[in-house]
Amino acid sequence: MKEFLDMGGYAAFVWPAYAVTLAVIALNIYWARRELEQARAAARRRLATQERGS
Amino acid sequence: MTWTWFHRLGSPPYVYGLAQRLTPWLGWPAALLIAGGLWGGLLLAPPDYQQGDGYRIIYVHAPSAWMSLMVYTTMAAAAAVGLIWRIKVAHAVAASCAAIGASFTFAALVTGALWGQPMWGTYWQWDPRLTSELILLFLYLGYIGLRAGLEDTQRADRASAVLAVVGVINVPIIHYSVTWWNSLHQAPSVMRLAKPTLPPSMLVPLMMMLLGFTLLFGALLLVRLRAQILARERSSAWIREALGT
Numbered sequence: 249m250k251e252f253l254d255m256g257g258y259a260a261f262v263w264p265a266y267a268v269t270l271a272v273i274a275l276n277i278y279w280a281r282r283e284l285e286q287a288r289a290a291a292r293r294r295l296a297t298q299e300r301g302s
Numbered sequence: 303m304t305w306t307w308f309h310r311l312g313s314p315p316y317v318y319g320l321a322q323r324l325t326p327w328l329g330w331p332a333a334l335l336i337a338g339g340l341w342g343g344l345l346l347a348p349p350d351y352q353q354g355d356g357y358r359i360i361y362v363h364a365p366s367a368w369m370s371l372m373v374y375t376t377m378a379a380a381a382a383v384g385l386i387w388r389i390k391v392a393h394a395v396a397a398s399c400a401a402i403g404a405s406f407t408f409a410a411l412v413t414g415a416l417w418g419q420p421m422w423g424t425y426w427q428w429d430p431r432l433t434s435e436l437i438l439l440f441l442y443l444g445y446i447g448l449r450a451g452l453e454d455t456q457r458a459d460r461a462s463a464v465l466a467v468v469g470v471i472n473v474p475i476i477h478y479s480v481t482w483w484n485s486l487h488q489a490p491s492v493m494r495l496a497k498p499t500l501p502p503s504m505l506v507p508l509m510m511m512l513l514g515f516t517l518l519f520g521a522l523l524l525v526r527l528r529a530q531i532l533a534r535e536r537s538s539a540w541i542r543e544a545l546g547t
Binding site: 255268272283 | 336340344345349354355356358359362365366401402405406408409412416417419420518522525526528529530532533535538541542544
């Protein structure tokens with residue numbers, strides 16, 4: 249286990265590289281979902297205003 | 303051969319429904335491939351005879367760099383379709399790409415720097431490959447900034463599409479930069495016409511990562527595309543249907 253974490257002496261480079269990439273993936277999933285949620289909420293508000301207007 | 307599929311792909315309600323149905327079919331295989339690729343790349347693949355375990359950065363660097371180029375190409379192609387045929391959905395696709403592409407270009411640059419330091423002795427060098435990849439990041443950021451600066455969606459679509467299409471010239475420059483100029487960066491070992499130079503135990507996890515990232519892009523694009531379509535659509539009847547209210 250210690251050997252694996254040590255990455256043959258390259259731990260200081262390998263693990264940050266993996267961390268950054270996985271963080272970018274996680275952020276992208278979060279952003280995409282938030283974008284859709286916000287668009288749905290905005291569309292719901294638009295519908296409500298239209299119905300009140302008509 | 304009929305063109306009805308092409309016309310249907312121009313119809314926002316149809317695309318919204320299609321995107322919703324397709325997302326899990328891309329997202330779950332992407333998750334499995336990336337998990338498998340990480341497992342294979344970190345645990346099963348042997349150390350490199352020159353770079354030891356340091357080369358394992360390839361399993362996150364190469365897929366990120368591939369994403370940066372593939373997403374840009376998709377964005378420029380969609381922008382061109384939107385400009386030429388005035389298809390709203392195509393502009394929505396292009397707009398959905400930018401943030402995804404920018405973030406993976408950032409990942410490619412950071413992981414590249416982290417690989418460069420132990421192998422070349424420097425995090426950064428104004429080298430053709432590195433510089434053209436940095437320009438790609440600025441193209442994405444310029445595209446996002448341009449869209450954010452224009453209130454009117456139609457104007458934002460057209461102006462940003464022109465930027466995306468003009469900027470696509472940078473994609474072959476990045477790809478061939480290591481062949482055309484003397485570069486610190488190594489020549490392609492996978493994305494080349496001849497057989498890849500990696501042995502299968504190293505190559506298979508890399509292929510899984512590349513395919514996994516590609517499918518992940520598909521899933522992210524479809525979710526963002528639905529948000530774009532909802533924001534652009536004014537017809538209340540199908541919005542009500544899409545929201546399920």
